[in-house]
Amino acid sequence: MSQRPFSTSAFREAARGLAATGRRIYANGWSPATSSNYSQRLNEDYAAVTCSGKDKGLLNEGDIMVVDMAGQPATEGKPSAETLLHTQLYRRQAQVGAVLHTHSHASTVLTMHWPANSLSLEGYELLKALEGITTHDSRLTLPVFENTQDIASLADQVDTAMADGRISHAYLIRGHGLYTWASDLAACYRQLEALETLLAIELDRRRLSGV
Ligand SMILES: CSC[C@@H](O)[C@@H](O)C(=O)COP(=O)(O)O
Numbered sequence: 001m002s003q004r005p006f007s008t009s010a011f012r013e014a015a016r017g018l019a020a021t022g023r024r025i026y027a028n029g030w031s032p033a034t035s036s037n038y039s040q041r042l043n044e045d046y047a048a049v050t051c052s053g054k055d056k057g058l059l060n061e062g063d064i065m066v067v068d069m070a071g072q073p074a075t076e077g078k079p080s081a082e083t084l085l086h087t088q089l090y091r092r093q094a095q096v097g098a099v100l101h102t103h104s105h106a107s108t109v110l111t112m113h114w115p116a117n118s119l120s121l122e123g124y125e126l127l128k129a130l131e132g133i134t135t136h137d138s139r140l141t142l143p144v145f146e147n148t149q150d151i152a153s154l155a156d157q158v159d160t161a162m163a164d165g166r167i168s169h170a171y172l173i174r175g176h177g178l179y180t181w182a183s184d185l186a187a188c189y190r191q192l193e194a195l196e197t198l199l200a201i202e203l204d205r206r207r208l209s210g211v
């Protein structure tokens with residue numbers, strides 16, 4: 001089946017939005033030292049994604065390119081090394097409009113210090129910033145995948161877990177970071193900000209209670 005062409009103006013708008021969002025994420029300290037990658041769906045067959053190795057504090061429109069849903073470049077540039085973790089989400093769920101990945105202090109300590117293969121956030125009012133959550137009386141479970149440089153294999157593991165209904169809004173990679181997605185970039189940023197704040201709170205809470 002042939003791929004539906006993407007609109008150049010949609011790409012430019014997505015590039016502007018992703019660059020601004022990336023600079024905002026960097027300013028929060030969640031994307032140090034060129035880490036992280038961000039993307040936005042353009043249509044069924046294409047997504048705008050950050051080029052590999054860019055300083056997220058200086059991110060600009062020229063640092064964004066287009067890939068197809070197999071992760072192959074459709075414009076000039078070298079796509080993020082973790083592009084397949086983005087395209088897996090777009091392929092799995094038609095309603096996913098944006099994906100953000102960060103490398104925060106909290107997600108790294110929480111997954112390195114505690115060996116559990118999931119982390120739950122429960123009872124927090126801020127959970128309501130996540131799409132589809134309407135009460136603090138909720139529990140969000142984030143699966144923790146083991147880190148690997150084999151991104152295709154990690155994307156397969158995530159895909160299987162999603163098919164089994166084991167992932168809702170986000171997942172963690174041990175010693176690495178967080179992936180989250182939502183219907184559009186603004187919702188995805190809001191969700192990321194809530195999750196990173198809650199992870200930092202969770203880390204403090206565990207430190208204070210000595211668990
Ligand atoms: C600079 S260490 C982080 C990278 O290895 C990777 O995990 C990452 O998030 C950024 O990779 P990138 O290829 O720039 O998108």
Ligand SMILES: [Zn+2]
Pocket residue numbers: 035036037082101102103176177
């Ligand atoms: Zn990463």
